[in-house]
Amino acid sequence: MNNYDLKDEVSDKFSLRGRVFHKIREDILNGKYGENEELKEAAIGEELGVSRTPVREAFRQLELEGLLKIIPNKGAYVTGITMKDVEDIYMIRSLLEGLCARWCTEHISKEAMEEMEENVYLADFHASKGHTEQMAELDNRFHEIMYESCDSKMLEHLLKDFHHYVYRVRRQTLANGGRGKTSNEEHREIMEAIKAKDADKAENLANAHIKKAYENMCANGLSEIFKEKE
């Protein structure tokens, strides 16, 4: 079980529709379908061994996620994700993670605060050992704790969406650079600001944290991922 399947709550993995939804989304995000490619209900259904009905429902959901563009009576076309989209998302995320850190400072529970501290200490340990897999898990969890502790369903939902949307890109670049250690230093600072109830500081730090993450991504071959398509 990984932490990235944030949409499971809404589109269960076990119904046909849910499985189709997840499958097509992965295929789009992994580049199986190219930009502007037309997806045919019957073809997808046959490939997955289901009828058109669940495929259609999945299409409608993917449209609202922005991954498909459906033209009535015509077809469904892959929207994909561009380098500019990634940049925009990170700038938007930067602001929203800042707000999230602020609200977190005001609303975080004792238990969540403790998990956050634990997270930072544990990540410190894994960083020293070079455990990249665990580092990635802990990084995700750190942000998730923030999302869940800001006491805003709206903001939580938004940030989780973004987080997932750039998952594929992150996965590629996280492996490369050895940002794990410095990233966790930033987590520690954010955590301490929250603990000290310094909302302004927490906001600014979280803000900067995302921007640095983006800069690091760029430095570590974000353009490589897109070079074949753009």
Place this chain on the structure above:
Amino acid sequence: MNNYDLKDEVSDKFSLRGRVFHKIREDILNGKYGENEELKEAAIGEELGVSRTPVREAFRQLELEGLLKIIPNKGAYVTGITMKDVEDIYMIRSLLEGLCARWCTEHISKEAMEEMEENVYLADFHASKGHTEQMAELDNRFHEIMYESCDSKMLEHLLKDFHHYVYRVRRQTLANGGRGKTSNEEHREIMEAIKAKDADKAENLANAHIKKAYENMCANGLSEIFKEKE
């Protein structure tokens, strides 16, 4: 034709599914269905004179919009929108409109800039005449110009979503207070900052503009709308 039906691009109004989607959404936002009420596919379909198929598709979309919660094999339940949601959205929007104004400053076209100027001058005129209907239209359009000129599909989409999401609430409170005039003063300042290529100023002004709009909403009976439900 009003400017609020921003989802028309994605769920056309003329297919059955599109009509069902819009109808149910309106009914939820207008309070026809209460919080946590269960919506049955067959009942809705019968009421609208269509089969379950388009109803199901509409349900799946409404789930992703956050207006329905679908429990597999069980049912669809109305989520609704709370006062806290509105507050959160306005705080989030405040940040994002700021970013939008910044990007606008960097990317707006000559034509859009001109339309924006025109918008402000025209609104000035209608404000002096007390034409609230036209003022509302121009207010919407002002923000839409910004959204469309920030050169970011991501941000544009997000802001249009939020804008629509609080439509019902805005409609109720816009009529009350005579904020039209002061609101347009703020528009003018934002417009001039964009024209002067002062991104920092544009961002700060747009930021404050949304916060003031929210404060005005609260002062003009936001709580009245929710009093029967919360």
Place this chain on the structure above:
DNA sequence: TACTGTATAATTGTATACAATTATATGGCT
């Protein structure tokens, strides 16, 4: 009465059939 298991009904999930729309191919015309 309270509880439980089972049968029945209601509801959602999926597949299929048919209608409407759009794309493609064919043939005649200039």
Place this chain on the structure above:
DNA sequence: AGCCATATAATTGTATACAATTATACAGTA
């Protein structure tokens, strides 16, 4: 040849039929 109209095929939109799951009612038992 190039163009247009028409026929044909392919694809999406909707309705219906059936399967699977969940809720409800009821009888039997302690």
